[in-house]
Amino acid sequence: MDLTAPTAALASAAADLVRLVPGKFVDPVLSGVLLTATAAGVGLAASDRERTATVSCGAVTHTDGQVLVPGKPLAETLRALTDPEVRLVVEGNRLAIRASGARFALPLLDHTLHPGVRLVSGPGGTVSGSAFATALATAASTAARDEALPVFTGVRIRSEGDRLVLRATDRYRMAIASLPWEPHGEIDVMVPATLLAEVGKQVSGVGQARLTAAANQFGVAWGRTAVATAVLDGSYLSETKLALSDVDTRVVVDAESLVAATRRVALYSDARGVVKVEVGDSELRLRATDHNAGEAEESLKATVSGGRTSPSYQSRYLLDALRPFSGEVELAIQPGMRATVVTAVEPGEVDLRYILMPMLPPKI
Amino acid sequence: MDLTAPTAALASAAADLVRLVPGKFVDPVLSGVLLTATAAGVGLAASDRERTATVSCGAVTHTDGQVLVPGKPLAETLRALTDPEVRLVVEGNRLAIRASGARFALPLLDHTLHPGVRLVSGPGGTVSGSAFATALATAASTAARDEALPVFTGVRIRSEGDRLVLRATDRYRMAIASLPWEPHGEIDVMVPATLLAEVGKQVSGVGQARLTAAANQFGVAWGRTAVATAVLDGSYLSETKLALSDVDTRVVVDAESLVAATRRVALYSDARGVVKVEVGDSELRLRATDHNAGEAEESLKATVSGGRTSPSYQSRYLLDALRPFSGEVELAIQPGMRATVVTAVEPGEVDLRYILMPMLPPKI
Structure with a gap:
């Protein structure tokens, strides 16, 4: 095998492949990259038996061939190179990676042991x-x-x-x-x-x-x-199958404002990390308290309809639920220990719903 | 105590203080921040007995006073606030941090237990x-x-x-x-x-x-x-007292180029992480080899005078030695297992020398 390829494109192909199939530490073959050079360019493939990936890259092939080399060292070497072009050439039992003034040589692994790559066909x-x-x-x-x-x-x-x-x-x-x-x-x-x-x-x-x-x-x-x-x-x-029929409280609030307030109030939450969301007539009041940390409360404007059910949440989960949204979100709240549904008031191309279980309230 | 301060300045003062004196986990008093409000503004102080720090910040003091509160929660709360001003006021056994719509309350610690801060006077x-x-x-x-x-x-x-x-x-x-x-x-x-x-x-x-x-x-x-x-x-x-009298080889080389080449070649170094620096007539050739990883060599231009002593170094230490420099550096190399001295060819305001011990060469 002997080929010349643009360094940046080949480095990016190898990096993408290694991230998709990080490989199994126990078996070097399953952490290897199978390089196949043909007139069409160079193909990179990896498989850990459960998952497989292929990435192709344009290259000038001087000699066709197929080799299996350790994946991460290949990706790291290519990433560290600054020359615009790189040459990959088999020299004895090594794959040499050549750039101006430099030669890096990776050991060849037995490519007949490689499980190969799958193509999925179907609907x-x-x-x-x-x-x-x-x-x-x-x-x-x-x-x-x-x-x-x-x-x-x-x-x-x-x-x-x-x-x-x-x-x-x-x-x-x-x-x-x-x-x-x-x-x-x-x-x-x-x-x-x-x-x-x-x-x-x-x-x-x-x-x-x-x-x-x-x-x-x-x-x-x-x-x-x-x-x-x-x-x-x-x-x-x-x-x-999750019964969402008991929603009695609907709150419309700016997602970013609620995230910022939750972050601040959560600094004072108990060991469980719970924040209480008190629903008022036209505001939410977040509250948290902890024997050691002190106590916090913060109000923010909201449009409230229906009841005044005031759930408590794990602050980390509430933040996860809000993170995907920007602009206004609606919280559809059910009484008791039943789920809250977060949706965007004006959904975009991707329509997202986040269902969040409440927690027992903190002792305030 | 009751004061109003610009949030950004007070947050930065608290953050600086907590970084200088992170405190001891075992004793909350030694992780506390001592706040002193006077007509001159607010002083923040911390001590873990071994080290102490003070930072002052402009503030409008409504009521003088001194309190001790947990340091990290104070710094994190101030950092999370977005209002331009913040009010700190003692309310019962709490220090309340008030911003628009929000109240955060930290427990007061017993400030009479605080070791206080030292001033050093002397030459x-x-x-x-x-x-x-x-x-x-x-x-x-x-x-x-x-x-x-x-x-x-x-x-x-x-x-x-x-x-x-x-x-x-x-x-x-x-x-x-x-x-x-x-x-x-x-x-x-x-x-x-x-x-x-x-x-x-x-x-x-x-x-x-x-x-x-x-x-x-x-x-x-x-x-x-x-x-x-x-x-x-x-x-x-x-x-x-380190004998540097036996320098027989002097190499002048671009620091950034040597760093980049060392990083690449070190990917192929042995378990000890050793890279060999072969000194040629007008180049350095870096070499590394490892049974599993393969082998690497890279040449770069250098001005060489004296002998051709070719030491090996721990690649991480060589990178540490070169990192402070930009432009050309001189490597003054001694034969055997004796130190190499790295200096800038054109030192700036800060004159830096880095002394580096060689390692036994890799088995190439």
Whole structure:
């Protein structure tokens, strides 16, 4: 194998690939990058058996070939280079990365041991890259990180007519994001949130992403990148089974103002981190108290209709619920220990609902 | 106590104070901020017995008084406020921090238990704030972090005629920074590096800093801030006792180019992190190798005089040694396992020397 490529493009391809498939520490082959040089350019591929990714990059190929090299050292070396072009050439049992005055040589791994990459074919559709990124930013961060309950580490991605709906929960809150969808069939899969969080970062700048679902497989492709992953088993309660019929209090408030006030008041919250939201006639009053820290209260203007139910929330979860929104949000509050739903008063392309469970109030 | 102060100035005073005296977790009094309101404004003071600091801030005092409150919550609350003015008023056993629509109340601690603040008087002198900051950035970061050998956690600050000389070592390398000094007496003290690192950050923008040494005490004052600390016992070898007479190789090279090349080559270094610097006729060739990572070499232009002694260094220490410099540096290299001295070819206001011990070469 022998090729010359633009350094920045190749470095970015290798970095994207390593972020999508960080690999398994136990097996160097599963942390390797498979480089394939052909007349069409260079293909980079990685697989840890559960997920696979490919990124292609323009290159001038002097000699075709395929090698497997350690992924992170390749990405770090390319990132550190400042020359506009870089040459990758096999020299004995090494892949040499050559720039002016410098030679870096990575050991070749046995590429016959590599599990290869999968292509997913099946029903799917397309979404706008920026809308998908917005929806994933909230959904992927709401899923649980605790591997003990794998089903909560996923985002459920489901097509519903001309909308694609993403749902994620860690059992204490749930995010539901709906975005425009151009369908070529129906999909309903549970996809690991950690991969989707990285996909969200990478698709934010691209026009379109193509989603595909097959038996136990899910794939996303955009630009020169394609990712496939095994899906998670099972599904959890959809939000339609959460009874939201008892909403008796509706509050419209500026999201940023409520975030800023919650941050300040939460400095004084108890060990549970609870902030009480007292609903008044035309204001919210946030309150927190703690034996050691002291006490805080802050009022902000709000438009209140219905009752005066005054719930308490984990301040961190309330901040998570508000973060995706800008401008005015509506809080639909139910009495007792029942969920609150946060929605935008004027939803954009991505329609987001955030369901938040209340906590027992602090002892004020 | 009752006062009104500009929020930004008071927040910055509290933040500076808490960074200079982070306090001891075990005793809330030693993590407290002592607020003193008088007609002249408000004084903030903190002491953990070993170090003390005071910062003053303009304020309109409605009622004089003195209170002790938890330091970090005070600083965090002030930082989170967006109103231009803030009112601090004692209400019962609380200090209320009031802004429009909001009230935050901190518990009052018993200010009679506070050790109070020290003023250091004795010989001293003045330095430029920016030069002192530059010298401290290198010296304070070179001192050891390991508390097991306290003497190496200090920076030795010594007046030598019209220069102030700062020396720090962790036994593997030594930084020596000399800067212009307007003396009012001689000083020679060993000062804890962690405090000096924070002082360095805070004095970089001020015109002048006044240094004072007394028996077992060292103080620095600038603008509205004054710090005092207990000094460390003992002193270590001064660099004049390091024999630098055997320098047989002198290399002049661009500091930034050598940093960039070292960073790249170090990606391929062995478990010890060693990079070999081969000295050629008009170039340096950096080399590293590791059984797993592969091997790297990179050449860069240099002006070489004397011999061709080719030392090896811990790459991290070599990077630390080069970081303070810009433009051309001279490496004065001695044969064998003896120190290398890095200096600027054209020193600025702060004259910096960095002494670096070589390592056994990697197995290339």
